Amino acid sequence: MQTPYLVYLVDDETSLLELLQSYLQNAGFQVRAFQSGAEVLPVLEEPEQPHIWILDIMLPDIDGYELLRLIRGKSDVPIVFISARDQDMDKIIGLELGSDDYLAKPFLPRELVIRVQKLLQRTYEKGGAAVPAPIQASYEDWVTIGPYQISEKGRQVKENGNQIELTTKEFELIVYLLHNQGLALNREQILTAIWGEDYIGSDRAVDDLVKRIRKKMPKFPLETVYGFGYRMTRT
Template identity: 80%
Template sequence: MSAPKPYLVYLVDDEENLLELLKSYLQNAGYQVKTFQTGEEVLQVLDIDTPHLWILDIMLPDIDGYELLRQIRSKSDVPIIFISARDQDMDKIIGLELGSDDYLAKPFLPRELVIRVQKLLQRSYEKGVSPIAGLAVPQYQDWIQIGPYLISEKGRMVKEGEQPIELTTKEFDMIAYFLHNQGQALHREQILAAVWGDDYVGSDRAVDDLVKRIRKKLPGFPLETVYGFGYRMTVK
């Protein structure tokens, strides 16, 4: 039996030297890496192939990273790490609200990026690997019935009947957090810390936006608003 193919990472940055340095570190960590220096190059591949993870710079010479993020999210829910030299809180907030999964301000140590890539891929694909690019499919088990949905934490998957429901990393992280805290009223700040991390600097509007997306995708999920406080997953 042949060994599984490594994860495929798409790396987008217009700084050629940095691009080659980061590519080298990622390849040494065992990843396949394809690089892009312009937004136009990215748009040309969006309908052709899908990586396991994007690393996306905000400042590009033609199309800014925000627009690329919107385009990618309209076609795929794979993990995205935003990077930027501007180190402004608003960049991080906008990126996360548009659907990125992590944010790293330049300058940073290449090893830090590799560690974040490792953690995000591990969190997104667990012990199995994505069926993208011919990799083995993870074994999903330990299903939990919540309303009309079957939820597998190990497989990070939600189904309605036999139909899988596509969720982003953050959407599933929030669902899993509510599963572990059924019946409890959770403050928005608690949810921010659990899903985005203690170092998140954005507003709690991100929580409301994510809840809105979950309710749209899973209208039967028993999640109720605790007005002026946060949210609670009801126990039935």
């Protein structure tokens, strides 16, 4: 029997938290719920971690942005932001910090369930319920791009031997570009490849993702094709 995916859900609204937890559990997920950032902090040090986080931005103590930073410092599991504040600004900030999806309140609980299902399917291709094993020390598929060493199988990027911490989508875009070196890719192609055909949102997400990669990997040969999209030059 397959073990269910583990979801960590954080929201300070008791009624909404209970409602979302019920929907997610009815969809077959194992859910652990929290009502504050203070409840989450000790959990980040536990050996068992979830397959996905759902974070409310507006929390009574530590906001969702700070929690996202702390989670990203330890893990690249998918993160979904939910918020009732200014939608565009929250979405942009969340994407820049490394969230994988964003849902504005109010929303239908079923929509959240569908987004979580799709995101988990894309992240864990085989549908296995175990948290991915720790990255092994070495692989035979290393590719060198300038000062960077990239391992698709190991999901690692290093610069002169030093590990570069990347989110799931940052790494997936780098691999997608590697597989399409020299080709001009429009934003729609990138959205479909990285977020999936069911993605609902602006293509600004692509620009934000590229911005983060350029900040972390300034020597990566990624060009802007003005009025169209992006291209990784051949090395």
